[in-house]
Amino acid sequence: MSESRYAVGIDLGTTNSVLACVDLSRADRDAVPLEILGIPQLTSPGAVEDKTQLPSFLYQAHPAELAEGDTALPWDSHPAAIVGELARVLGSKTPIRLVASAKSWLCHSGVDCRAAILPAQSPEEVARISPLQASIRYLEHLRDAWNHQHPDAPLEAQPLTLTVPASFDPAARELTVEAARAAGLSHAVLLEEPQAALYGWIQKSGNWRDEARVGDIILVVDVGGGTSDLSLMAVTEEDGNLVLNRVAVGDHILLGGDNMDLALAYTVRARLEQEGKRLEPWQIQALTHSCRDAKEMLLTDPNATEAAVVIPSRGSSLIGGTLRASLTRDDVNRILLDGFFPEVGAGDRPAAQTRAGLTTLGLPYAQDARITCHLAAFLSRQINAVGELGIALPQGARFLHPSAVLLNGGVFKAEPLAERLMAVLNRWLRDDGAEEARLLQGADLDLAVARGAAYYGFVRQGHGVRIRGGTAAAYYVGVESAMPAVPGFAPPLEALCIAPFGMEEGTQAPLPPYEFGLVLGEPVRFRFFASTVRRDDAVGRRLDYWPEGELEELDEIEVTLAGGQHAAGEVVPVQLAAAVTETGTLQLQAVSTATGERWNVEFEARAG
Amino acid sequence: MIQLDLSHLPAAFDVLHVGLAALSALLLLLSLLSLTVAVRALRRRKEADANAVPPSKPLVAATPAPQPPAPPPVEKPAPVILREATPDAALQLLGLLQSEARFLDFVSENVAGYSDADIGAAARVVHEGCRKVLRAHFELEPVRSEPEGKRLTLPAGFDAAAVRLTGNIVGSAPFNGTLVHRGWRAAKVNLPKPAEGHDARILAAAEVEL
Numbered sequence: 001m002s003e004s005r006y007a008v009g010i011d012l013g014t015t016n017s018v019l020a021c022v023d024l025s026r027a028d029r030d031a032v033p034l035e036i037l038g039i040p041q042l043t044s045p046g047a048v049e050d051k052t053q054l055p056s057f058l059y060q061a062h063p064a065e066l067a068e069g070d071t072a073l074p075w076d077s078h079p080a081a082i083v084g085e086l087a088r089v090l091g092s093k094t095p096i097r098l099v100a101s102a103k104s105w106l107c108h109s110g111v112d113c114r115a116a117i118l119p120a121q122s123p124e125e126v127a128r129i130s131p132l133q134a135s136i137r138y139l140e141h142l143r144d145a146w147n148h149q150h151p152d153a154p155l156e157a158q159p160l161t162l163t164v165p166a167s168f169d170p171a172a173r174e175l176t177v178e179a180a181r182a183a184g185l186s187h188a189v190l191l192e193e194p195q196a197a198l199y200g201w202i203q204k205s206g207n208w209r210d211e212a213r214v215g216d217i218i219l220v221v222d223v224g225g226g227t228s229d230l231s232l233m234a235v236t237e238e239d240g241n242l243v244l245n246r247v248a249v250g251d252h253i254l255l256g257g258d259n260m261d262l263a264l265a266y267t268v269r270a271r272l273e274q275e276g277k278r279l280e281p282w283q284i285q286a287l288t289h290s291c292r293d294a295k296e297m298l299l300t301d302p303n304a305t306e307a308a309v310v311i312p313s314r315g316s317s318l319i320g321g322t323l324r325a326s327l328t329r330d331d332v333n334r335i336l337l338d339g340f341f342p343e344v345g346a347g348d349r350p351a352a353q354t355r356a357g358l359t360t361l362g363l364p365y366a367q368d369a370r371i372t373c374h375l376a377a378f379l380s381r382q383i384n385a386v387g388e389l390g391i392a393l394p395q396g397a398r399f400l401h402p403s404a405v406l407l408n409g410g411v412f413k414a415e416p417l418a419e420r421l422m423a424v425l426n427r428w429l430r431d432d433g434a435e436e437a438r439l440l441q442g443a444d445l446d447l448a449v450a451r452g453a454a455y456y457g458f459v460r461q462g463h464g465v466r467i468r469g470g471t472a473a474a475y476y477v478g479v480e481s482a483m484p485a486v487p488g489f490a491p492p493l494e495a496l497c498i499a500p501f502g503m504e505e506g507t508q509a510p511l512p513p514y515e516f517g518l519v520l521g522e523p524v525r526f527r528f529f530a531s532t533v534r535r536d537d538a539v540g541r542r543l544d545y546w547p548e549g550e551l552e553e554l555d556e557i558e559v560t561l562a563g564g565q566h567a568a569g570e571v572v573p574v575q576l577a578a579a580v581t582e583t584g585t586l587q588l589q590a591v592s593t594a595t596g597e598r599w600n601v602e603f604e605a606r607a608g
Numbered sequence: 609m610i611q612l613d614l615s616h617l618p619a620a621f622d623v624l625h626v627g628l629a630a631l632s633a634l635l636l637l638l639s640l641l642s643l644t645v646a647v648r649a650l651r652r653r654k655e656a657d658a659n660a661v662p663p664s665k666p667l668v669a670a671t672p673a674p675q676p677p678a679p680p681p682v683e684k685p686a687p688v689i690l691r692e693a694t695p696d697a698a699l700q701l702l703g704l705l706q707s708e709a710r711f712l713d714f715v716s717e718n719v720a721g722y723s724d725a726d727i728g729a730a731a732r733v734v735h736e737g738c739r740k741v742l743r744a745h746f747e748l749e750p751v752r753s754e755p756e757g758k759r760l761t762l763p764a765g766f767d768a769a770a771v772r773l774t775g776n777i778v779g780s781a782p783f784n785g786t787l788v789h790r791g792w793r794a795a796k797v798n799l800p801k802p803a804e805g806h807d808a809r810i811l812a813a814a815e816v817e818l
Binding site: 043044045046047048049050067068069070072074093293308310312314316317318319320322323324 | 700703707710713714716717719722725726727729730732733734736798800801802803804805806807813815
């Protein structure tokens with residue numbers, strides 16, 4: 001691609017998307033000029049404005065709702081749907097037409113992400129779209145915004161990086177790539193968000209080698225609007241150079257800054273109701289906004305003890321109809337610090353998540369809001385993550401000891417929250433007799449992921465340090481063990497490893513020495529498992545027992561053998577081959593042992 | 609001579625404060641409006657000058673001996689410019705202030721019948737919203753960076769539009785004086801771009817819930 005002038009990064013967030021780029025013609029070892037792009041979007045009917053964040057909301061207006069021409073964008077006079085700030089604003093008053101959090105649905109087991117299911121609670125008349133389609137729309141908007149500003153360097157021809165949560169499963173990653181493909185961006189590569197945040201920090205700090213030491217274990221805590229993501233990176237040395245290794249990622253936790261604002265709003269609502277003032281649903285929205293402002297005020301000004309929360313009237317009489325309440329420092333401490341970052345022990349665990357049934361309508365939000373508990377569980381589960389890198393933990397360690405912490409997400413602009421997180425972690429470390437972890441300074445909390453994604457495009461061209469990672473899980477298919485049938489009991493299940501931990505991009509796993517006889521023309525499903533802790537299982541390893549929690553069941557995978565020289569109904573012996581594409585997605589194929597023919601295995605057997 | 613009743617001060621101050629806030633917001637709005645009009649006028653004048661100069665020069669050269677005290681025709685285009693200034697940007701700003709700060713609602717309402725607490729609650733909405741609009745769409749900076757109350761010297765040829773002299777204005781530059789107000793300058797204006805055919809006179813659409 002000779003015309004590629006920029007490396008572009010897209011942070012495709014749950015609530016906001018950001019677009020950043022590095023001008024490759026001006027980038028060198030010492031300075032990497034990085035730019036965050038203003039994204040033109042409708043901010044009110046008939047007004048287009050550049051904003052650095054594109055709210056990831058989509059609104060399908062009624063034909064009579066907006067005047068002719070009021071939805072025009074610089075590149076499209078009649079967009080099919082409204083995306084961005086105006087979608088968020090209109091949707092706050094008409095939620096039945098609003099699609100939000102599409103990204104969280106991509107990683108939701110039990111729904112078919114290609115099925116038109118959003119908005120979930122809208123009446124028949126409103127056209128529904130699939131979570132995949134919503135993601136495509138956001139990407140198309142970003143693509144058009146870029147191409148509008150860079151007519152001589154179309155996005156289709158620039159190296160492009162898309163970020164996904166580290167906790168996205170193979171199916172969700174595949175869907176993200178599919179959305180990019182549908183938007184004409186099939187060349188995009190994936191990057192995990194915590195890694196992107198670390199790249200962003202490296203790019204911004206300029207001299208990161210002075211701040212990182214060999215043997216460091218960097219914990220990245222990324223609390224976004226809707227999701228929280230945990231990752232561990234280890235710093236090692238090779239030929240005198242520092243090397244970064246991503247050694248572990250955490251579970252998908254649907255919990256973020258939006259939950260915190262809601263928690264405050266519900267507290268204030270309860271207080272108003274005690275005074276006999278009942279709030280209507282539309283007022284909750286205004287209350288949440290007001291609570292966010294009050295929270296920011298209380299958390300940034302250490303002297304403030306109370307902040308007013310007001311809910312303006314809907315009618316034109318502002319003074320008469322405005323409700324007033326207040327949020328105190330005690331509220332914020334109690335609800336945010338003790339609710340989301342309580343001082344728990346290193347041995348505490350989050351309350352068990354009940355598995356979502358197949359008919360769930362809503363998203364499986366985290367049931368335990370205690371982020372520190374999720375962190376404790378993650379660190380102790382990953383206690384063996386750095387053993388193979390030669391980083392030893394002291395005797396009797398109860399959890400993996402991070403030596404540095406990188407925070408990401410606008411939530412941590414509130415210093416008390418960052419301080420509490422560090423205080424809790426450091427208390428665990430002291431109790432274990434370890435050194436305290438230090439906080440890496442200078443992170444750009446809102447934009448680091450997009451920055452890092454753009455910088456990664458530069459790194460991929462062979463400049464600067466690259467984080468080694470590979471897949472953060474080993475993958476297994478369920479096979480029935482060959483045992484005599486016992487009436488009333490399902491035959492016990494064994495897990496066959498088909499993809500080992502840490503597969504690098506662009507590599508293939510060896511074929512497992514195990515054949516399945518599949519009937520041609522009939523769809524066949526396999527149960528599918530992932531493990532983020534079993535690092536040593538080789539392809540072909542069969543587990544007939546595993547400790548509770550080591551394997552997590554994902555959605556079933558499905559393969560249909562069709563075509564070829566075989567006759568329908570014939571049984572074809574196949575092996576399951578795993579590969580990680582250059583893009584960063586897992587690819588499974590059924591390979592005929594006789595003829596070498598290959599069939600793709602789909603991750604999309606979600607609808608059940 | 610002046611008796612201050614301290615017990616009444618807070619309440620009186622509240623009303624005053626709210627009134628002042630509204631007044632200052634209004635004045636700010638007006639000054640912004642005049643600023644946009646002035647910028648437009650300046651732009652237009654430049655265009656007008658560029659267009660007007662070439663035909664007028666040969667005209668002067670061609671008439672050999674006219675009456676010497678003929679008034680220079682340079683001042684003439686100014687009133688025409690003001691009449692042509694479109695109100696779109698002003699209406700847009702009013703619309704933004706209304707949607708973010710409920711500015712029109714607040715200023716149009718009769719405050720006489722309400723308690724200070726009620727007015728205060730509403731004033732918070734207005735104040736917070738106005739700040740948001742200003743932060744989002746303007747980059748404001750003081751004209752002079754010196755602290756107020758400091759003595760400073762204005763050299764000859766200072767920008768009289770940016771610095772206003774008051775009081776004992778005699779003699780010639782350099783002028784020595786005290787900085788009373790630092791002034792404000794809009795370093796950057798970043799208003800949304802309206803779509804073709806969008807009716808800017810609708811500052812806030814009427815809302816009908818179904």
